[in-house]
Amino acid sequence: MxxxxxxxxxxxxxxxxxxxxxxxxxxxxxxxxxxxxxxxxxxxxxxxxxxxxxxxxxxxxxxxxxxxxxxxxxxxxxxxxxxxxxxxxxxxxxxxxxxxxxxxxxxxxxxxxxxxxxxxxxxxxxxxxxxxxxxxxxxxxxxxxxxxxxxxxxxxxxxxxxxxxxxxxxxxxxxxxxxxxxxxxxxxxxxxxxxxxxxxxxxxxxxxxxxxxxxxxxxxxxxEEKKAFGGVKYKALTLEERRSMVSQIMPSVRGAVSDEKKMILTFDDAEDVLEFVNGQDSAALSQIGAACPDHLVHTKMKPLYVDWTPDMEDVEGLKVKLAEGIATYKEQYQAYFERNRHEGDVRFEAAPRVILIPGIGMINTGKSWSNAQVSGALYHRAIAVMRGATALGEFVSLSENESY
Known part of the structure; x- marks a missing residue:
């Protein structure tokens, strides 16, 4: 409170x-x-x-x-x-x-x-x-x-x-x-x-x-009357397993998001993040939109939620999922920009600012360490808002054009 x-x-x-x-x-x-x-x-x-x-x-x-x-x-x-x-x-x-x-x-x-x-x-x-x-x-x-x-x-x-x-x-x-x-x-x-x-x-x-x-x-x-995010869908990997996986995937993630501008990455596996990425409804919830207009500058309209079942033995499979997900995200972001652009608008980098991975946690990207940290801090707030909104009813967000 x-x-x-x-x-x-x-x-x-x-x-x-x-x-x-x-x-x-x-x-x-x-x-x-x-x-x-x-x-x-x-x-x-x-x-x-x-x-x-x-x-x-x-x-x-x-x-x-x-x-x-x-x-x-x-x-x-x-x-x-x-x-x-x-x-x-x-x-x-x-x-x-x-x-x-x-x-x-x-x-x-x-x-x-x-x-x-x-x-x-x-x-x-x-x-x-x-x-x-x-x-x-x-x-x-x-x-x-x-x-x-x-x-x-x-x-x-x-x-x-x-x-x-x-x-x-x-x-x-x-x-x-x-x-x-x-x-x-x-x-x-x-x-x-x-x-x-x-x-x-x-x-x-x-x-x-x-x-x-x-x-x-x-x-x-x-x-108290509802299961957060529809209940648990995935089980988190252990702390040691999460850190081991992240150390193996971060270099390829950084390469994939740094094609337009060099990016710094941070990792977050706090309790609320794990609860969200492992939720039954979280994949769909994460794609509804930003929890607040002020978030958009640092989190973009949507994060990348990786469709992957946690498995310590599937590092290469996760790398493939991440590469495909980041590439698709960039294409969709470019299309979003084209649908809503006005004359003179300049598109910033198309890579995701927030990457959510079931069983592991959240990766944040930014043009600096502090920007990546802010992206993560704001997504903690988004998780809290989605948790509260879904306890009351259905989570709604800005339309695509409003977000733009």
């Missing part, structure tokens, strides 16, 4: 609104079951003196390219609210126009570029806003019956927003939903995540944790 990490004595040392925001953000990012690596965003609205000595209302919001767990004050972007509020009256705005407009609202040109989800925070009439991707909440938002289950958990306290791409339209939909539903305490974003708020940094954080705990408790009760 997610637990509150708030420490009043530590929090009291942070005197300014921005320092409190940094503290809250770091706590949220520390628990990856609350927020993905690099994902989510937080904000706080306050009043400061500008360079002319005038009192101006400013919103500090997580800038692009940072991670909540480790970000500092300089990773936030300060924006003048008097410049942003009029945007709510607009009917539509392209991403390009929005980014250009927000650049002119910044109080300091040295601040990072504002996030695509900045207006989600600005349009909500609350001082402190958190947008996170908790495993339990995404399990709910990625279940085919998620909205119905949400009513059982939260009653009339939530606003449900159907999936659309992050940007101006989504931000306005969320704000309008909250305005139309003044008793709301949270927003559930279909196939995406959670939005919560509070009058203080502590209150906002407490609400985020409280809502996640409610969802976790409900899902835990459902999980």
């Amino acid at each position: 997610v637990q509150s990490l708030w420490n009043s004595s530590q929090a009291s040392e942070r005197k300014s609104t921005l320092e409190q925001l940094v503290y809250r953000s770091n706590l949220i990012g520390t628990d990856r079951s609350v927020c993905n690596w690099g994902g989510g965003n937080t904000s706080a609205k306050t009043t400061i003196q500008d360079f002319r000595g005038r009192e101006v209302e400013v919103m500090y919001v997580k800038g692009s390219g940072s991670d909540l767990a480790t970000m500092k004050a300089h990773n936030f972007t300060g924006l003048r609210m008097e410049d942003i509020r009029p945007l709510f009256e607009r009917e539509e705005m392209s991403d390009e126009d929005m980014v250009a407009y927000l650049a002119n609202c910044m109080i300091d040109a040295k601040h990072p570029r504002a996030s695509i989800e900045t207006l989600l925070h600005a349009f909500l009439p609350f001082k402190h806003v958190d947008h996170t991707h908790p495993d339990a909440i995404i399990s709910l938002c990625c279940a085919h019956n998620g909205k119905k289950i949400a009513k059982e958990i939260f009653g009339e306290r939530f606003v449900w927003v159907p999936y659309i791409r992050p940007g101006f339209k989504l931000s306005k939909m969320i704000a309008q939903g909250v305005l139309d539903h003044p008793q709301a305490e949270l927003v559930l974003m279909e196939k995406h995540g959670l939005v919560t708020w509070g009058d203080t940094s502590e209150a906002a954080y407490a609400k985020t944790i409280e809502i996640i705990q409610e969802a976790e408790s409900y899902i835990k009760a459902c999980q």
Whole structure:
């Protein structure tokens, strides 16, 4: 279960609104079951003196390219609210126009570029806003019956927003939903995540944790009634056998995925990974799609699930299966790109980022060791989401075009 990490004595040392925001953000990012690596965003609205000595209302919001767990004050972007509020009256705005407009609202040109989800925070009439991707909440938002289950958990306290791409339209939909539903305490974003708020940094954080705990408790009760991933299909090889197999297959895997760009590989056989790769339903589940839009950059839309029956004596057979699987994956990825491409789009390497092998575990690929590690960390989150969503109903994901 997610637990509150708030420490009043530590929090009291942070005197300014921005320092409190940094503290809250770091706590949220520390628990990856609350927020993905690099994902989510937080904000706080306050009043400061500008360079002319005038009192101006400013919103500090997580800038692009940072991670909540480790970000500092300089990773936030300060924006003048008097410049942003009029945007709510607009009917539509392209991403390009929005980014250009927000650049002119910044109080300091040295601040990072504002996030695509900045207006989600600005349009909500609350001082402190958190947008996170908790495993339990995404399990709910990625279940085919998620909205119905949400009513059982939260009653009339939530606003449900159907999936659309992050940007101006989504931000306005969320704000309008909250305005139309003044008793709301949270927003559930279909196939995406959670939005919560509070009058203080502590209150906002407490609400985020409280809502996640409610969802976790409900899902835990459902999980006790179902076998995870349809029950066990394969038996894991022993630790010694797994490591021996991996040492024999990794060189050929690295060669197969490095045809377009040299890749680094990591291996993971944690308990949750083994439970998933050995599941009765896991082959089909793994191909439905990403558990969260934020995963796509590092995991792609789907992993490669290798159709192989664990057998310590079948190293060569596994090598063949891997070679064939990687080749087919690349062909299918190229076709996916061609079906959805727009003029000017550039395809990155077609090789899989996540390779799942029954009885053995997960291989992750990346252009660096850290990228491969992030790919693996995010797939742990995907496994948790699929486990939760299938306890509630059927796991659903973004469409192919939405993923692209």
